[in-house]
Amino acid sequence: MTTKRTDATSETKPRRSRSRQPGSIQDYDTKDGKRWRFQIYVPKDPEYPELGMRRLTRSGFTSTEDANDALQEALKQRKQNEKFGTKVPTLGTYADEWVAGLKLAASTITGYKKIIRNHITPQLGAIHLDKLTATRIARHYRDLEDHGRNDQYGKGRPLSANSVHKVHVVLGAILDAAIDDGHITVNPSKKKRTVKAPTTSEVRAQKPEIVTWTGEQLNLFLIWDRDEIDDELFALWRLFAYTGMRRSEALALRWSDINTKTMRISIRRAVDTNDWTKTKPTKTGTARVIDVDAETLKVLASYKVARAELSFSLGKADAYVFGDDDGKLRSPDAMTSRWDRRIKWITAKYSTMHRVTIKGLRHTHATLLLEMGVHPKVVQERLGHSTITTTMNIYSHVTPTMQRSAIDRFAASLGQA
Template sequence: MSRRRGKGSITPYKLKSGTTRWRYQIRVPVDPDRPELGTRPHGKGGYSTSTAADDGLQEALTKLKNNERFGRKTPLLSDYANNWVAGLKLADSTLKGYRKVIRNHINRQLGDIPLDKLTATRIARHYRELEDHGRADKYGKGQPLSPNTVSKAHVILSSILDAAIEDGHIVANPAKRKKTVKPPTTKEIRAAKPEIVVWSQDQLDTFLRWDRDVREDELFPLWRLIAWTGMRRSEALALRWSDINTRTRQLSIRRSTNTVDWTKTKGTKTDRARRIDIDDETLKILAAYKKTRAEISFEFATTEACVFGDDDGQMRSPDAMTSRWARRMDWITAKHPEVHRVTIKGLRHTHATLLLEMGIHPKVVQERLGHVKISITMDTYSHVTPTMQRSAIDLLARGSQG
């Protein structure tokens, strides 16, 4: 027997033994998510009766109505993860981070497992392996992975598996079975967080004097600006001369360098512009630097020119600046052992730490750094709390009339 077009068909056929069997056939989408690809035949045989074949056909029609996939194996985790991240609409730097975690801490170890075969037990073992020897970078390969990075892998894997549920590949998310999986806790992440390394005022002054007077560094104004404003590296590199108001003695921080494609800019990390006050000495340094840039090319000193542009007037690469900073750390620590290494971000941290140690209100520090919430500022610089407490109690004691 057969059915009308569009509803599928049931037909008999004979085996070599002469036994009659039944099969059904319908046309299904090549890809339910891409109807432009058309349809293909799908069928199943081996039924002993036409009624059994009809039951199979009805199940297939129900799947067709629900826009489910036919005759396709459940995708491997690696294939699905790569497709998943390709469909995300996020900042370039965020996507870069996601792809790195997926490449190094998900696909490398679990990628060959079909989505429906991935169990909570296997995920739990994976997290323990990452904690034991999960680092995949060149210089730390095989060393333990931090709880924070393991947590990032867990969050991303959970999101991937949530999407797989929506796509009908699995019915439950094994990564969310916390009793079995046990990802790092917030307490564990905080306990393992490395201490922020900063300079004292004397160490900062020593570096800046050496960089200006001994090294005669063309990038001295950049390091000085970050240290005295707390700007992010990418914000400083995207600064334009029009962002500097010498009359009000303020900087307007409106954009940052796109760290994935550093020829382009994007909004600040919080997508909020901010204005911060700047000291007279730094303004003088910037004015002298602008004059130097103008002597190279008048275009380098126009209002829309990058303050710290390269020899072609283009924005500098953030990674290149990090490398150049690292070389300066090699030089200064060799000449001045009392000055320990800090990162470029350490300059930003130094600015905030010195302000807090001087008793500047945390709200002011928050505004200068561009943190969304004051709690971020206080959590980040909790190492300053003992100093703030001592200053507060000394002030209280001096003010006491007893």
Template structure:
């Protein structure tokens, strides 16, 4: 493969065959504006190398925003949950479209995206939020590379901001006891109790059905989760296989659930056909699902009224896991109970517990060995 060089005015140009189109017609690529013939030869050689390695991409004016919109609507939307899709679209509309959407897809560089991340940090966005944006951008550019719209996925050269492992919000055993006592007669007591005693997620609790509660065997099965999509409440299956799990419950929880079911049955009889029975354990007065924001507001009210340490609803799940680890429970068992994809997530999330566990482990190991107090006979055996 050779280039044909010619001089036009004071600059050099070259022309090269780049194959044939789908009709069999010869296609050529022409580039000019080089000060010397040597510059034109170097550019031509680089282009030939790209063509021979199948790395050459025909220049396009397609913008990153145009491709991202098409990619999300016609590909991503078909492969992920609607709630996840809506969450990603929100991030895209708020930040990615305004910041990068106008740029030509082929002209995006690592420096441009890295500067975009830095600006978002200065605007006050968290590192974890920026990593969400990075995941969307990386997936988009990876696909653009696979579809041969760009020659390289520049996101692989980026370093998104590191997320600091701040301690998670947790309550002490005393604070838990006080909270449960204060909320015993409140509407959402059953939800609080389930979060504290089982470590279930809020959506899992609000989506829990009586048919998934085996009170005789002392087990709860996670089979659906409540989400809010475009302002509407909807039930979906758990995201992962690990999330779809069974949780053992104690006699205390069984007792709380039985008492709650009895009160709910009385309400059903009282309302008759006015009760919308979705078989939900946690429901509104008329049986409809509870809005996820309502339970947040109730928790915030209780904390403010009784001057309790601030904590979010998800912090009750963190409290459950933290106490289990502090009590010496196997992290693998805790991970399975929480529905984490792998035990590493559990260990990373609750790293604040590990120092105490390490101390306990060291003391237990020393007590088991007892080298100094051991008596050895002449054959080297322990007496």
């Protein structure tokens, strides 16, 4: 009769769950020599731990050191509850997902989509995020500078430094988000030794010169527009010229925004250029109040009477000042077209006049104020710039005039010394 052995050496030990092991490394033979692989158990989905574990294997390492490095990285991912086995998306696919999740002004998102559509996806969109290198990005920027324009009238011509800089900003933001999502560990667009994006000075050097009118030219236009063509929109053009208001801000004004007692206008909203039937906050996201001269207020008061004669509702406090005859918002582009027709007429009549845009009226307002010695901080507040640096960068062309006036006053104050 045999007896059953029960000594410690014959006991069967309980098997430990492999999911709790830190991982294992094994070697195996191939026709090219010995290789190593590692195995660990990871959650099927970190967001749903109740689904259990699965085995993850990675092979093909040429040394135990390489296999162990990869194992440690995998263990780190497991500890941080990152997903495994998810294929890294292409830049084009990820860019579309990124821009769809942004919560910004509609016009900003539209601009980002245009950059992605024209200058990122066609050239780099098929590259997987983890395969995009700094060298490839650098070459892409040089290609854009050489023949990057994709618009109807300039297709194949060089893209400006400012436009390439915008591409760089958007691409950098996309790749930063890819880091946050665990697709890549570094942002290749920020490797400055390799990626040479246009500098601020290069962007500024290529910026077109601001075209403005002198005070005499502005006065000539306003008199001609009021007296010779009896323009129904004279009040709008004068408001641009005397306040420096943005086109979209002026078209979104309500009569309640104009305070004739304090002689001020509150700029609270702007027409949404992506859907001009709606309004949005101002460009900086904050309202501002500007002072207005008495004559401009008289012009606006006369215009209000004319509007009320068309329909009583058009003169109510909540009515748009420059709305259409039904009281609805006007299209900013339609107003630009009407402005352009007037410029065509006056430049044909007077050789001393040259073309300026509606934005040129805004620039004219700021330039004349600065040439008169008005403090740049006042100009910044009137224009609604977020910082005084923006104002000074845009109107740097006025600086020599300001310096001459300042030094003349300085010298005069010292007398004959």
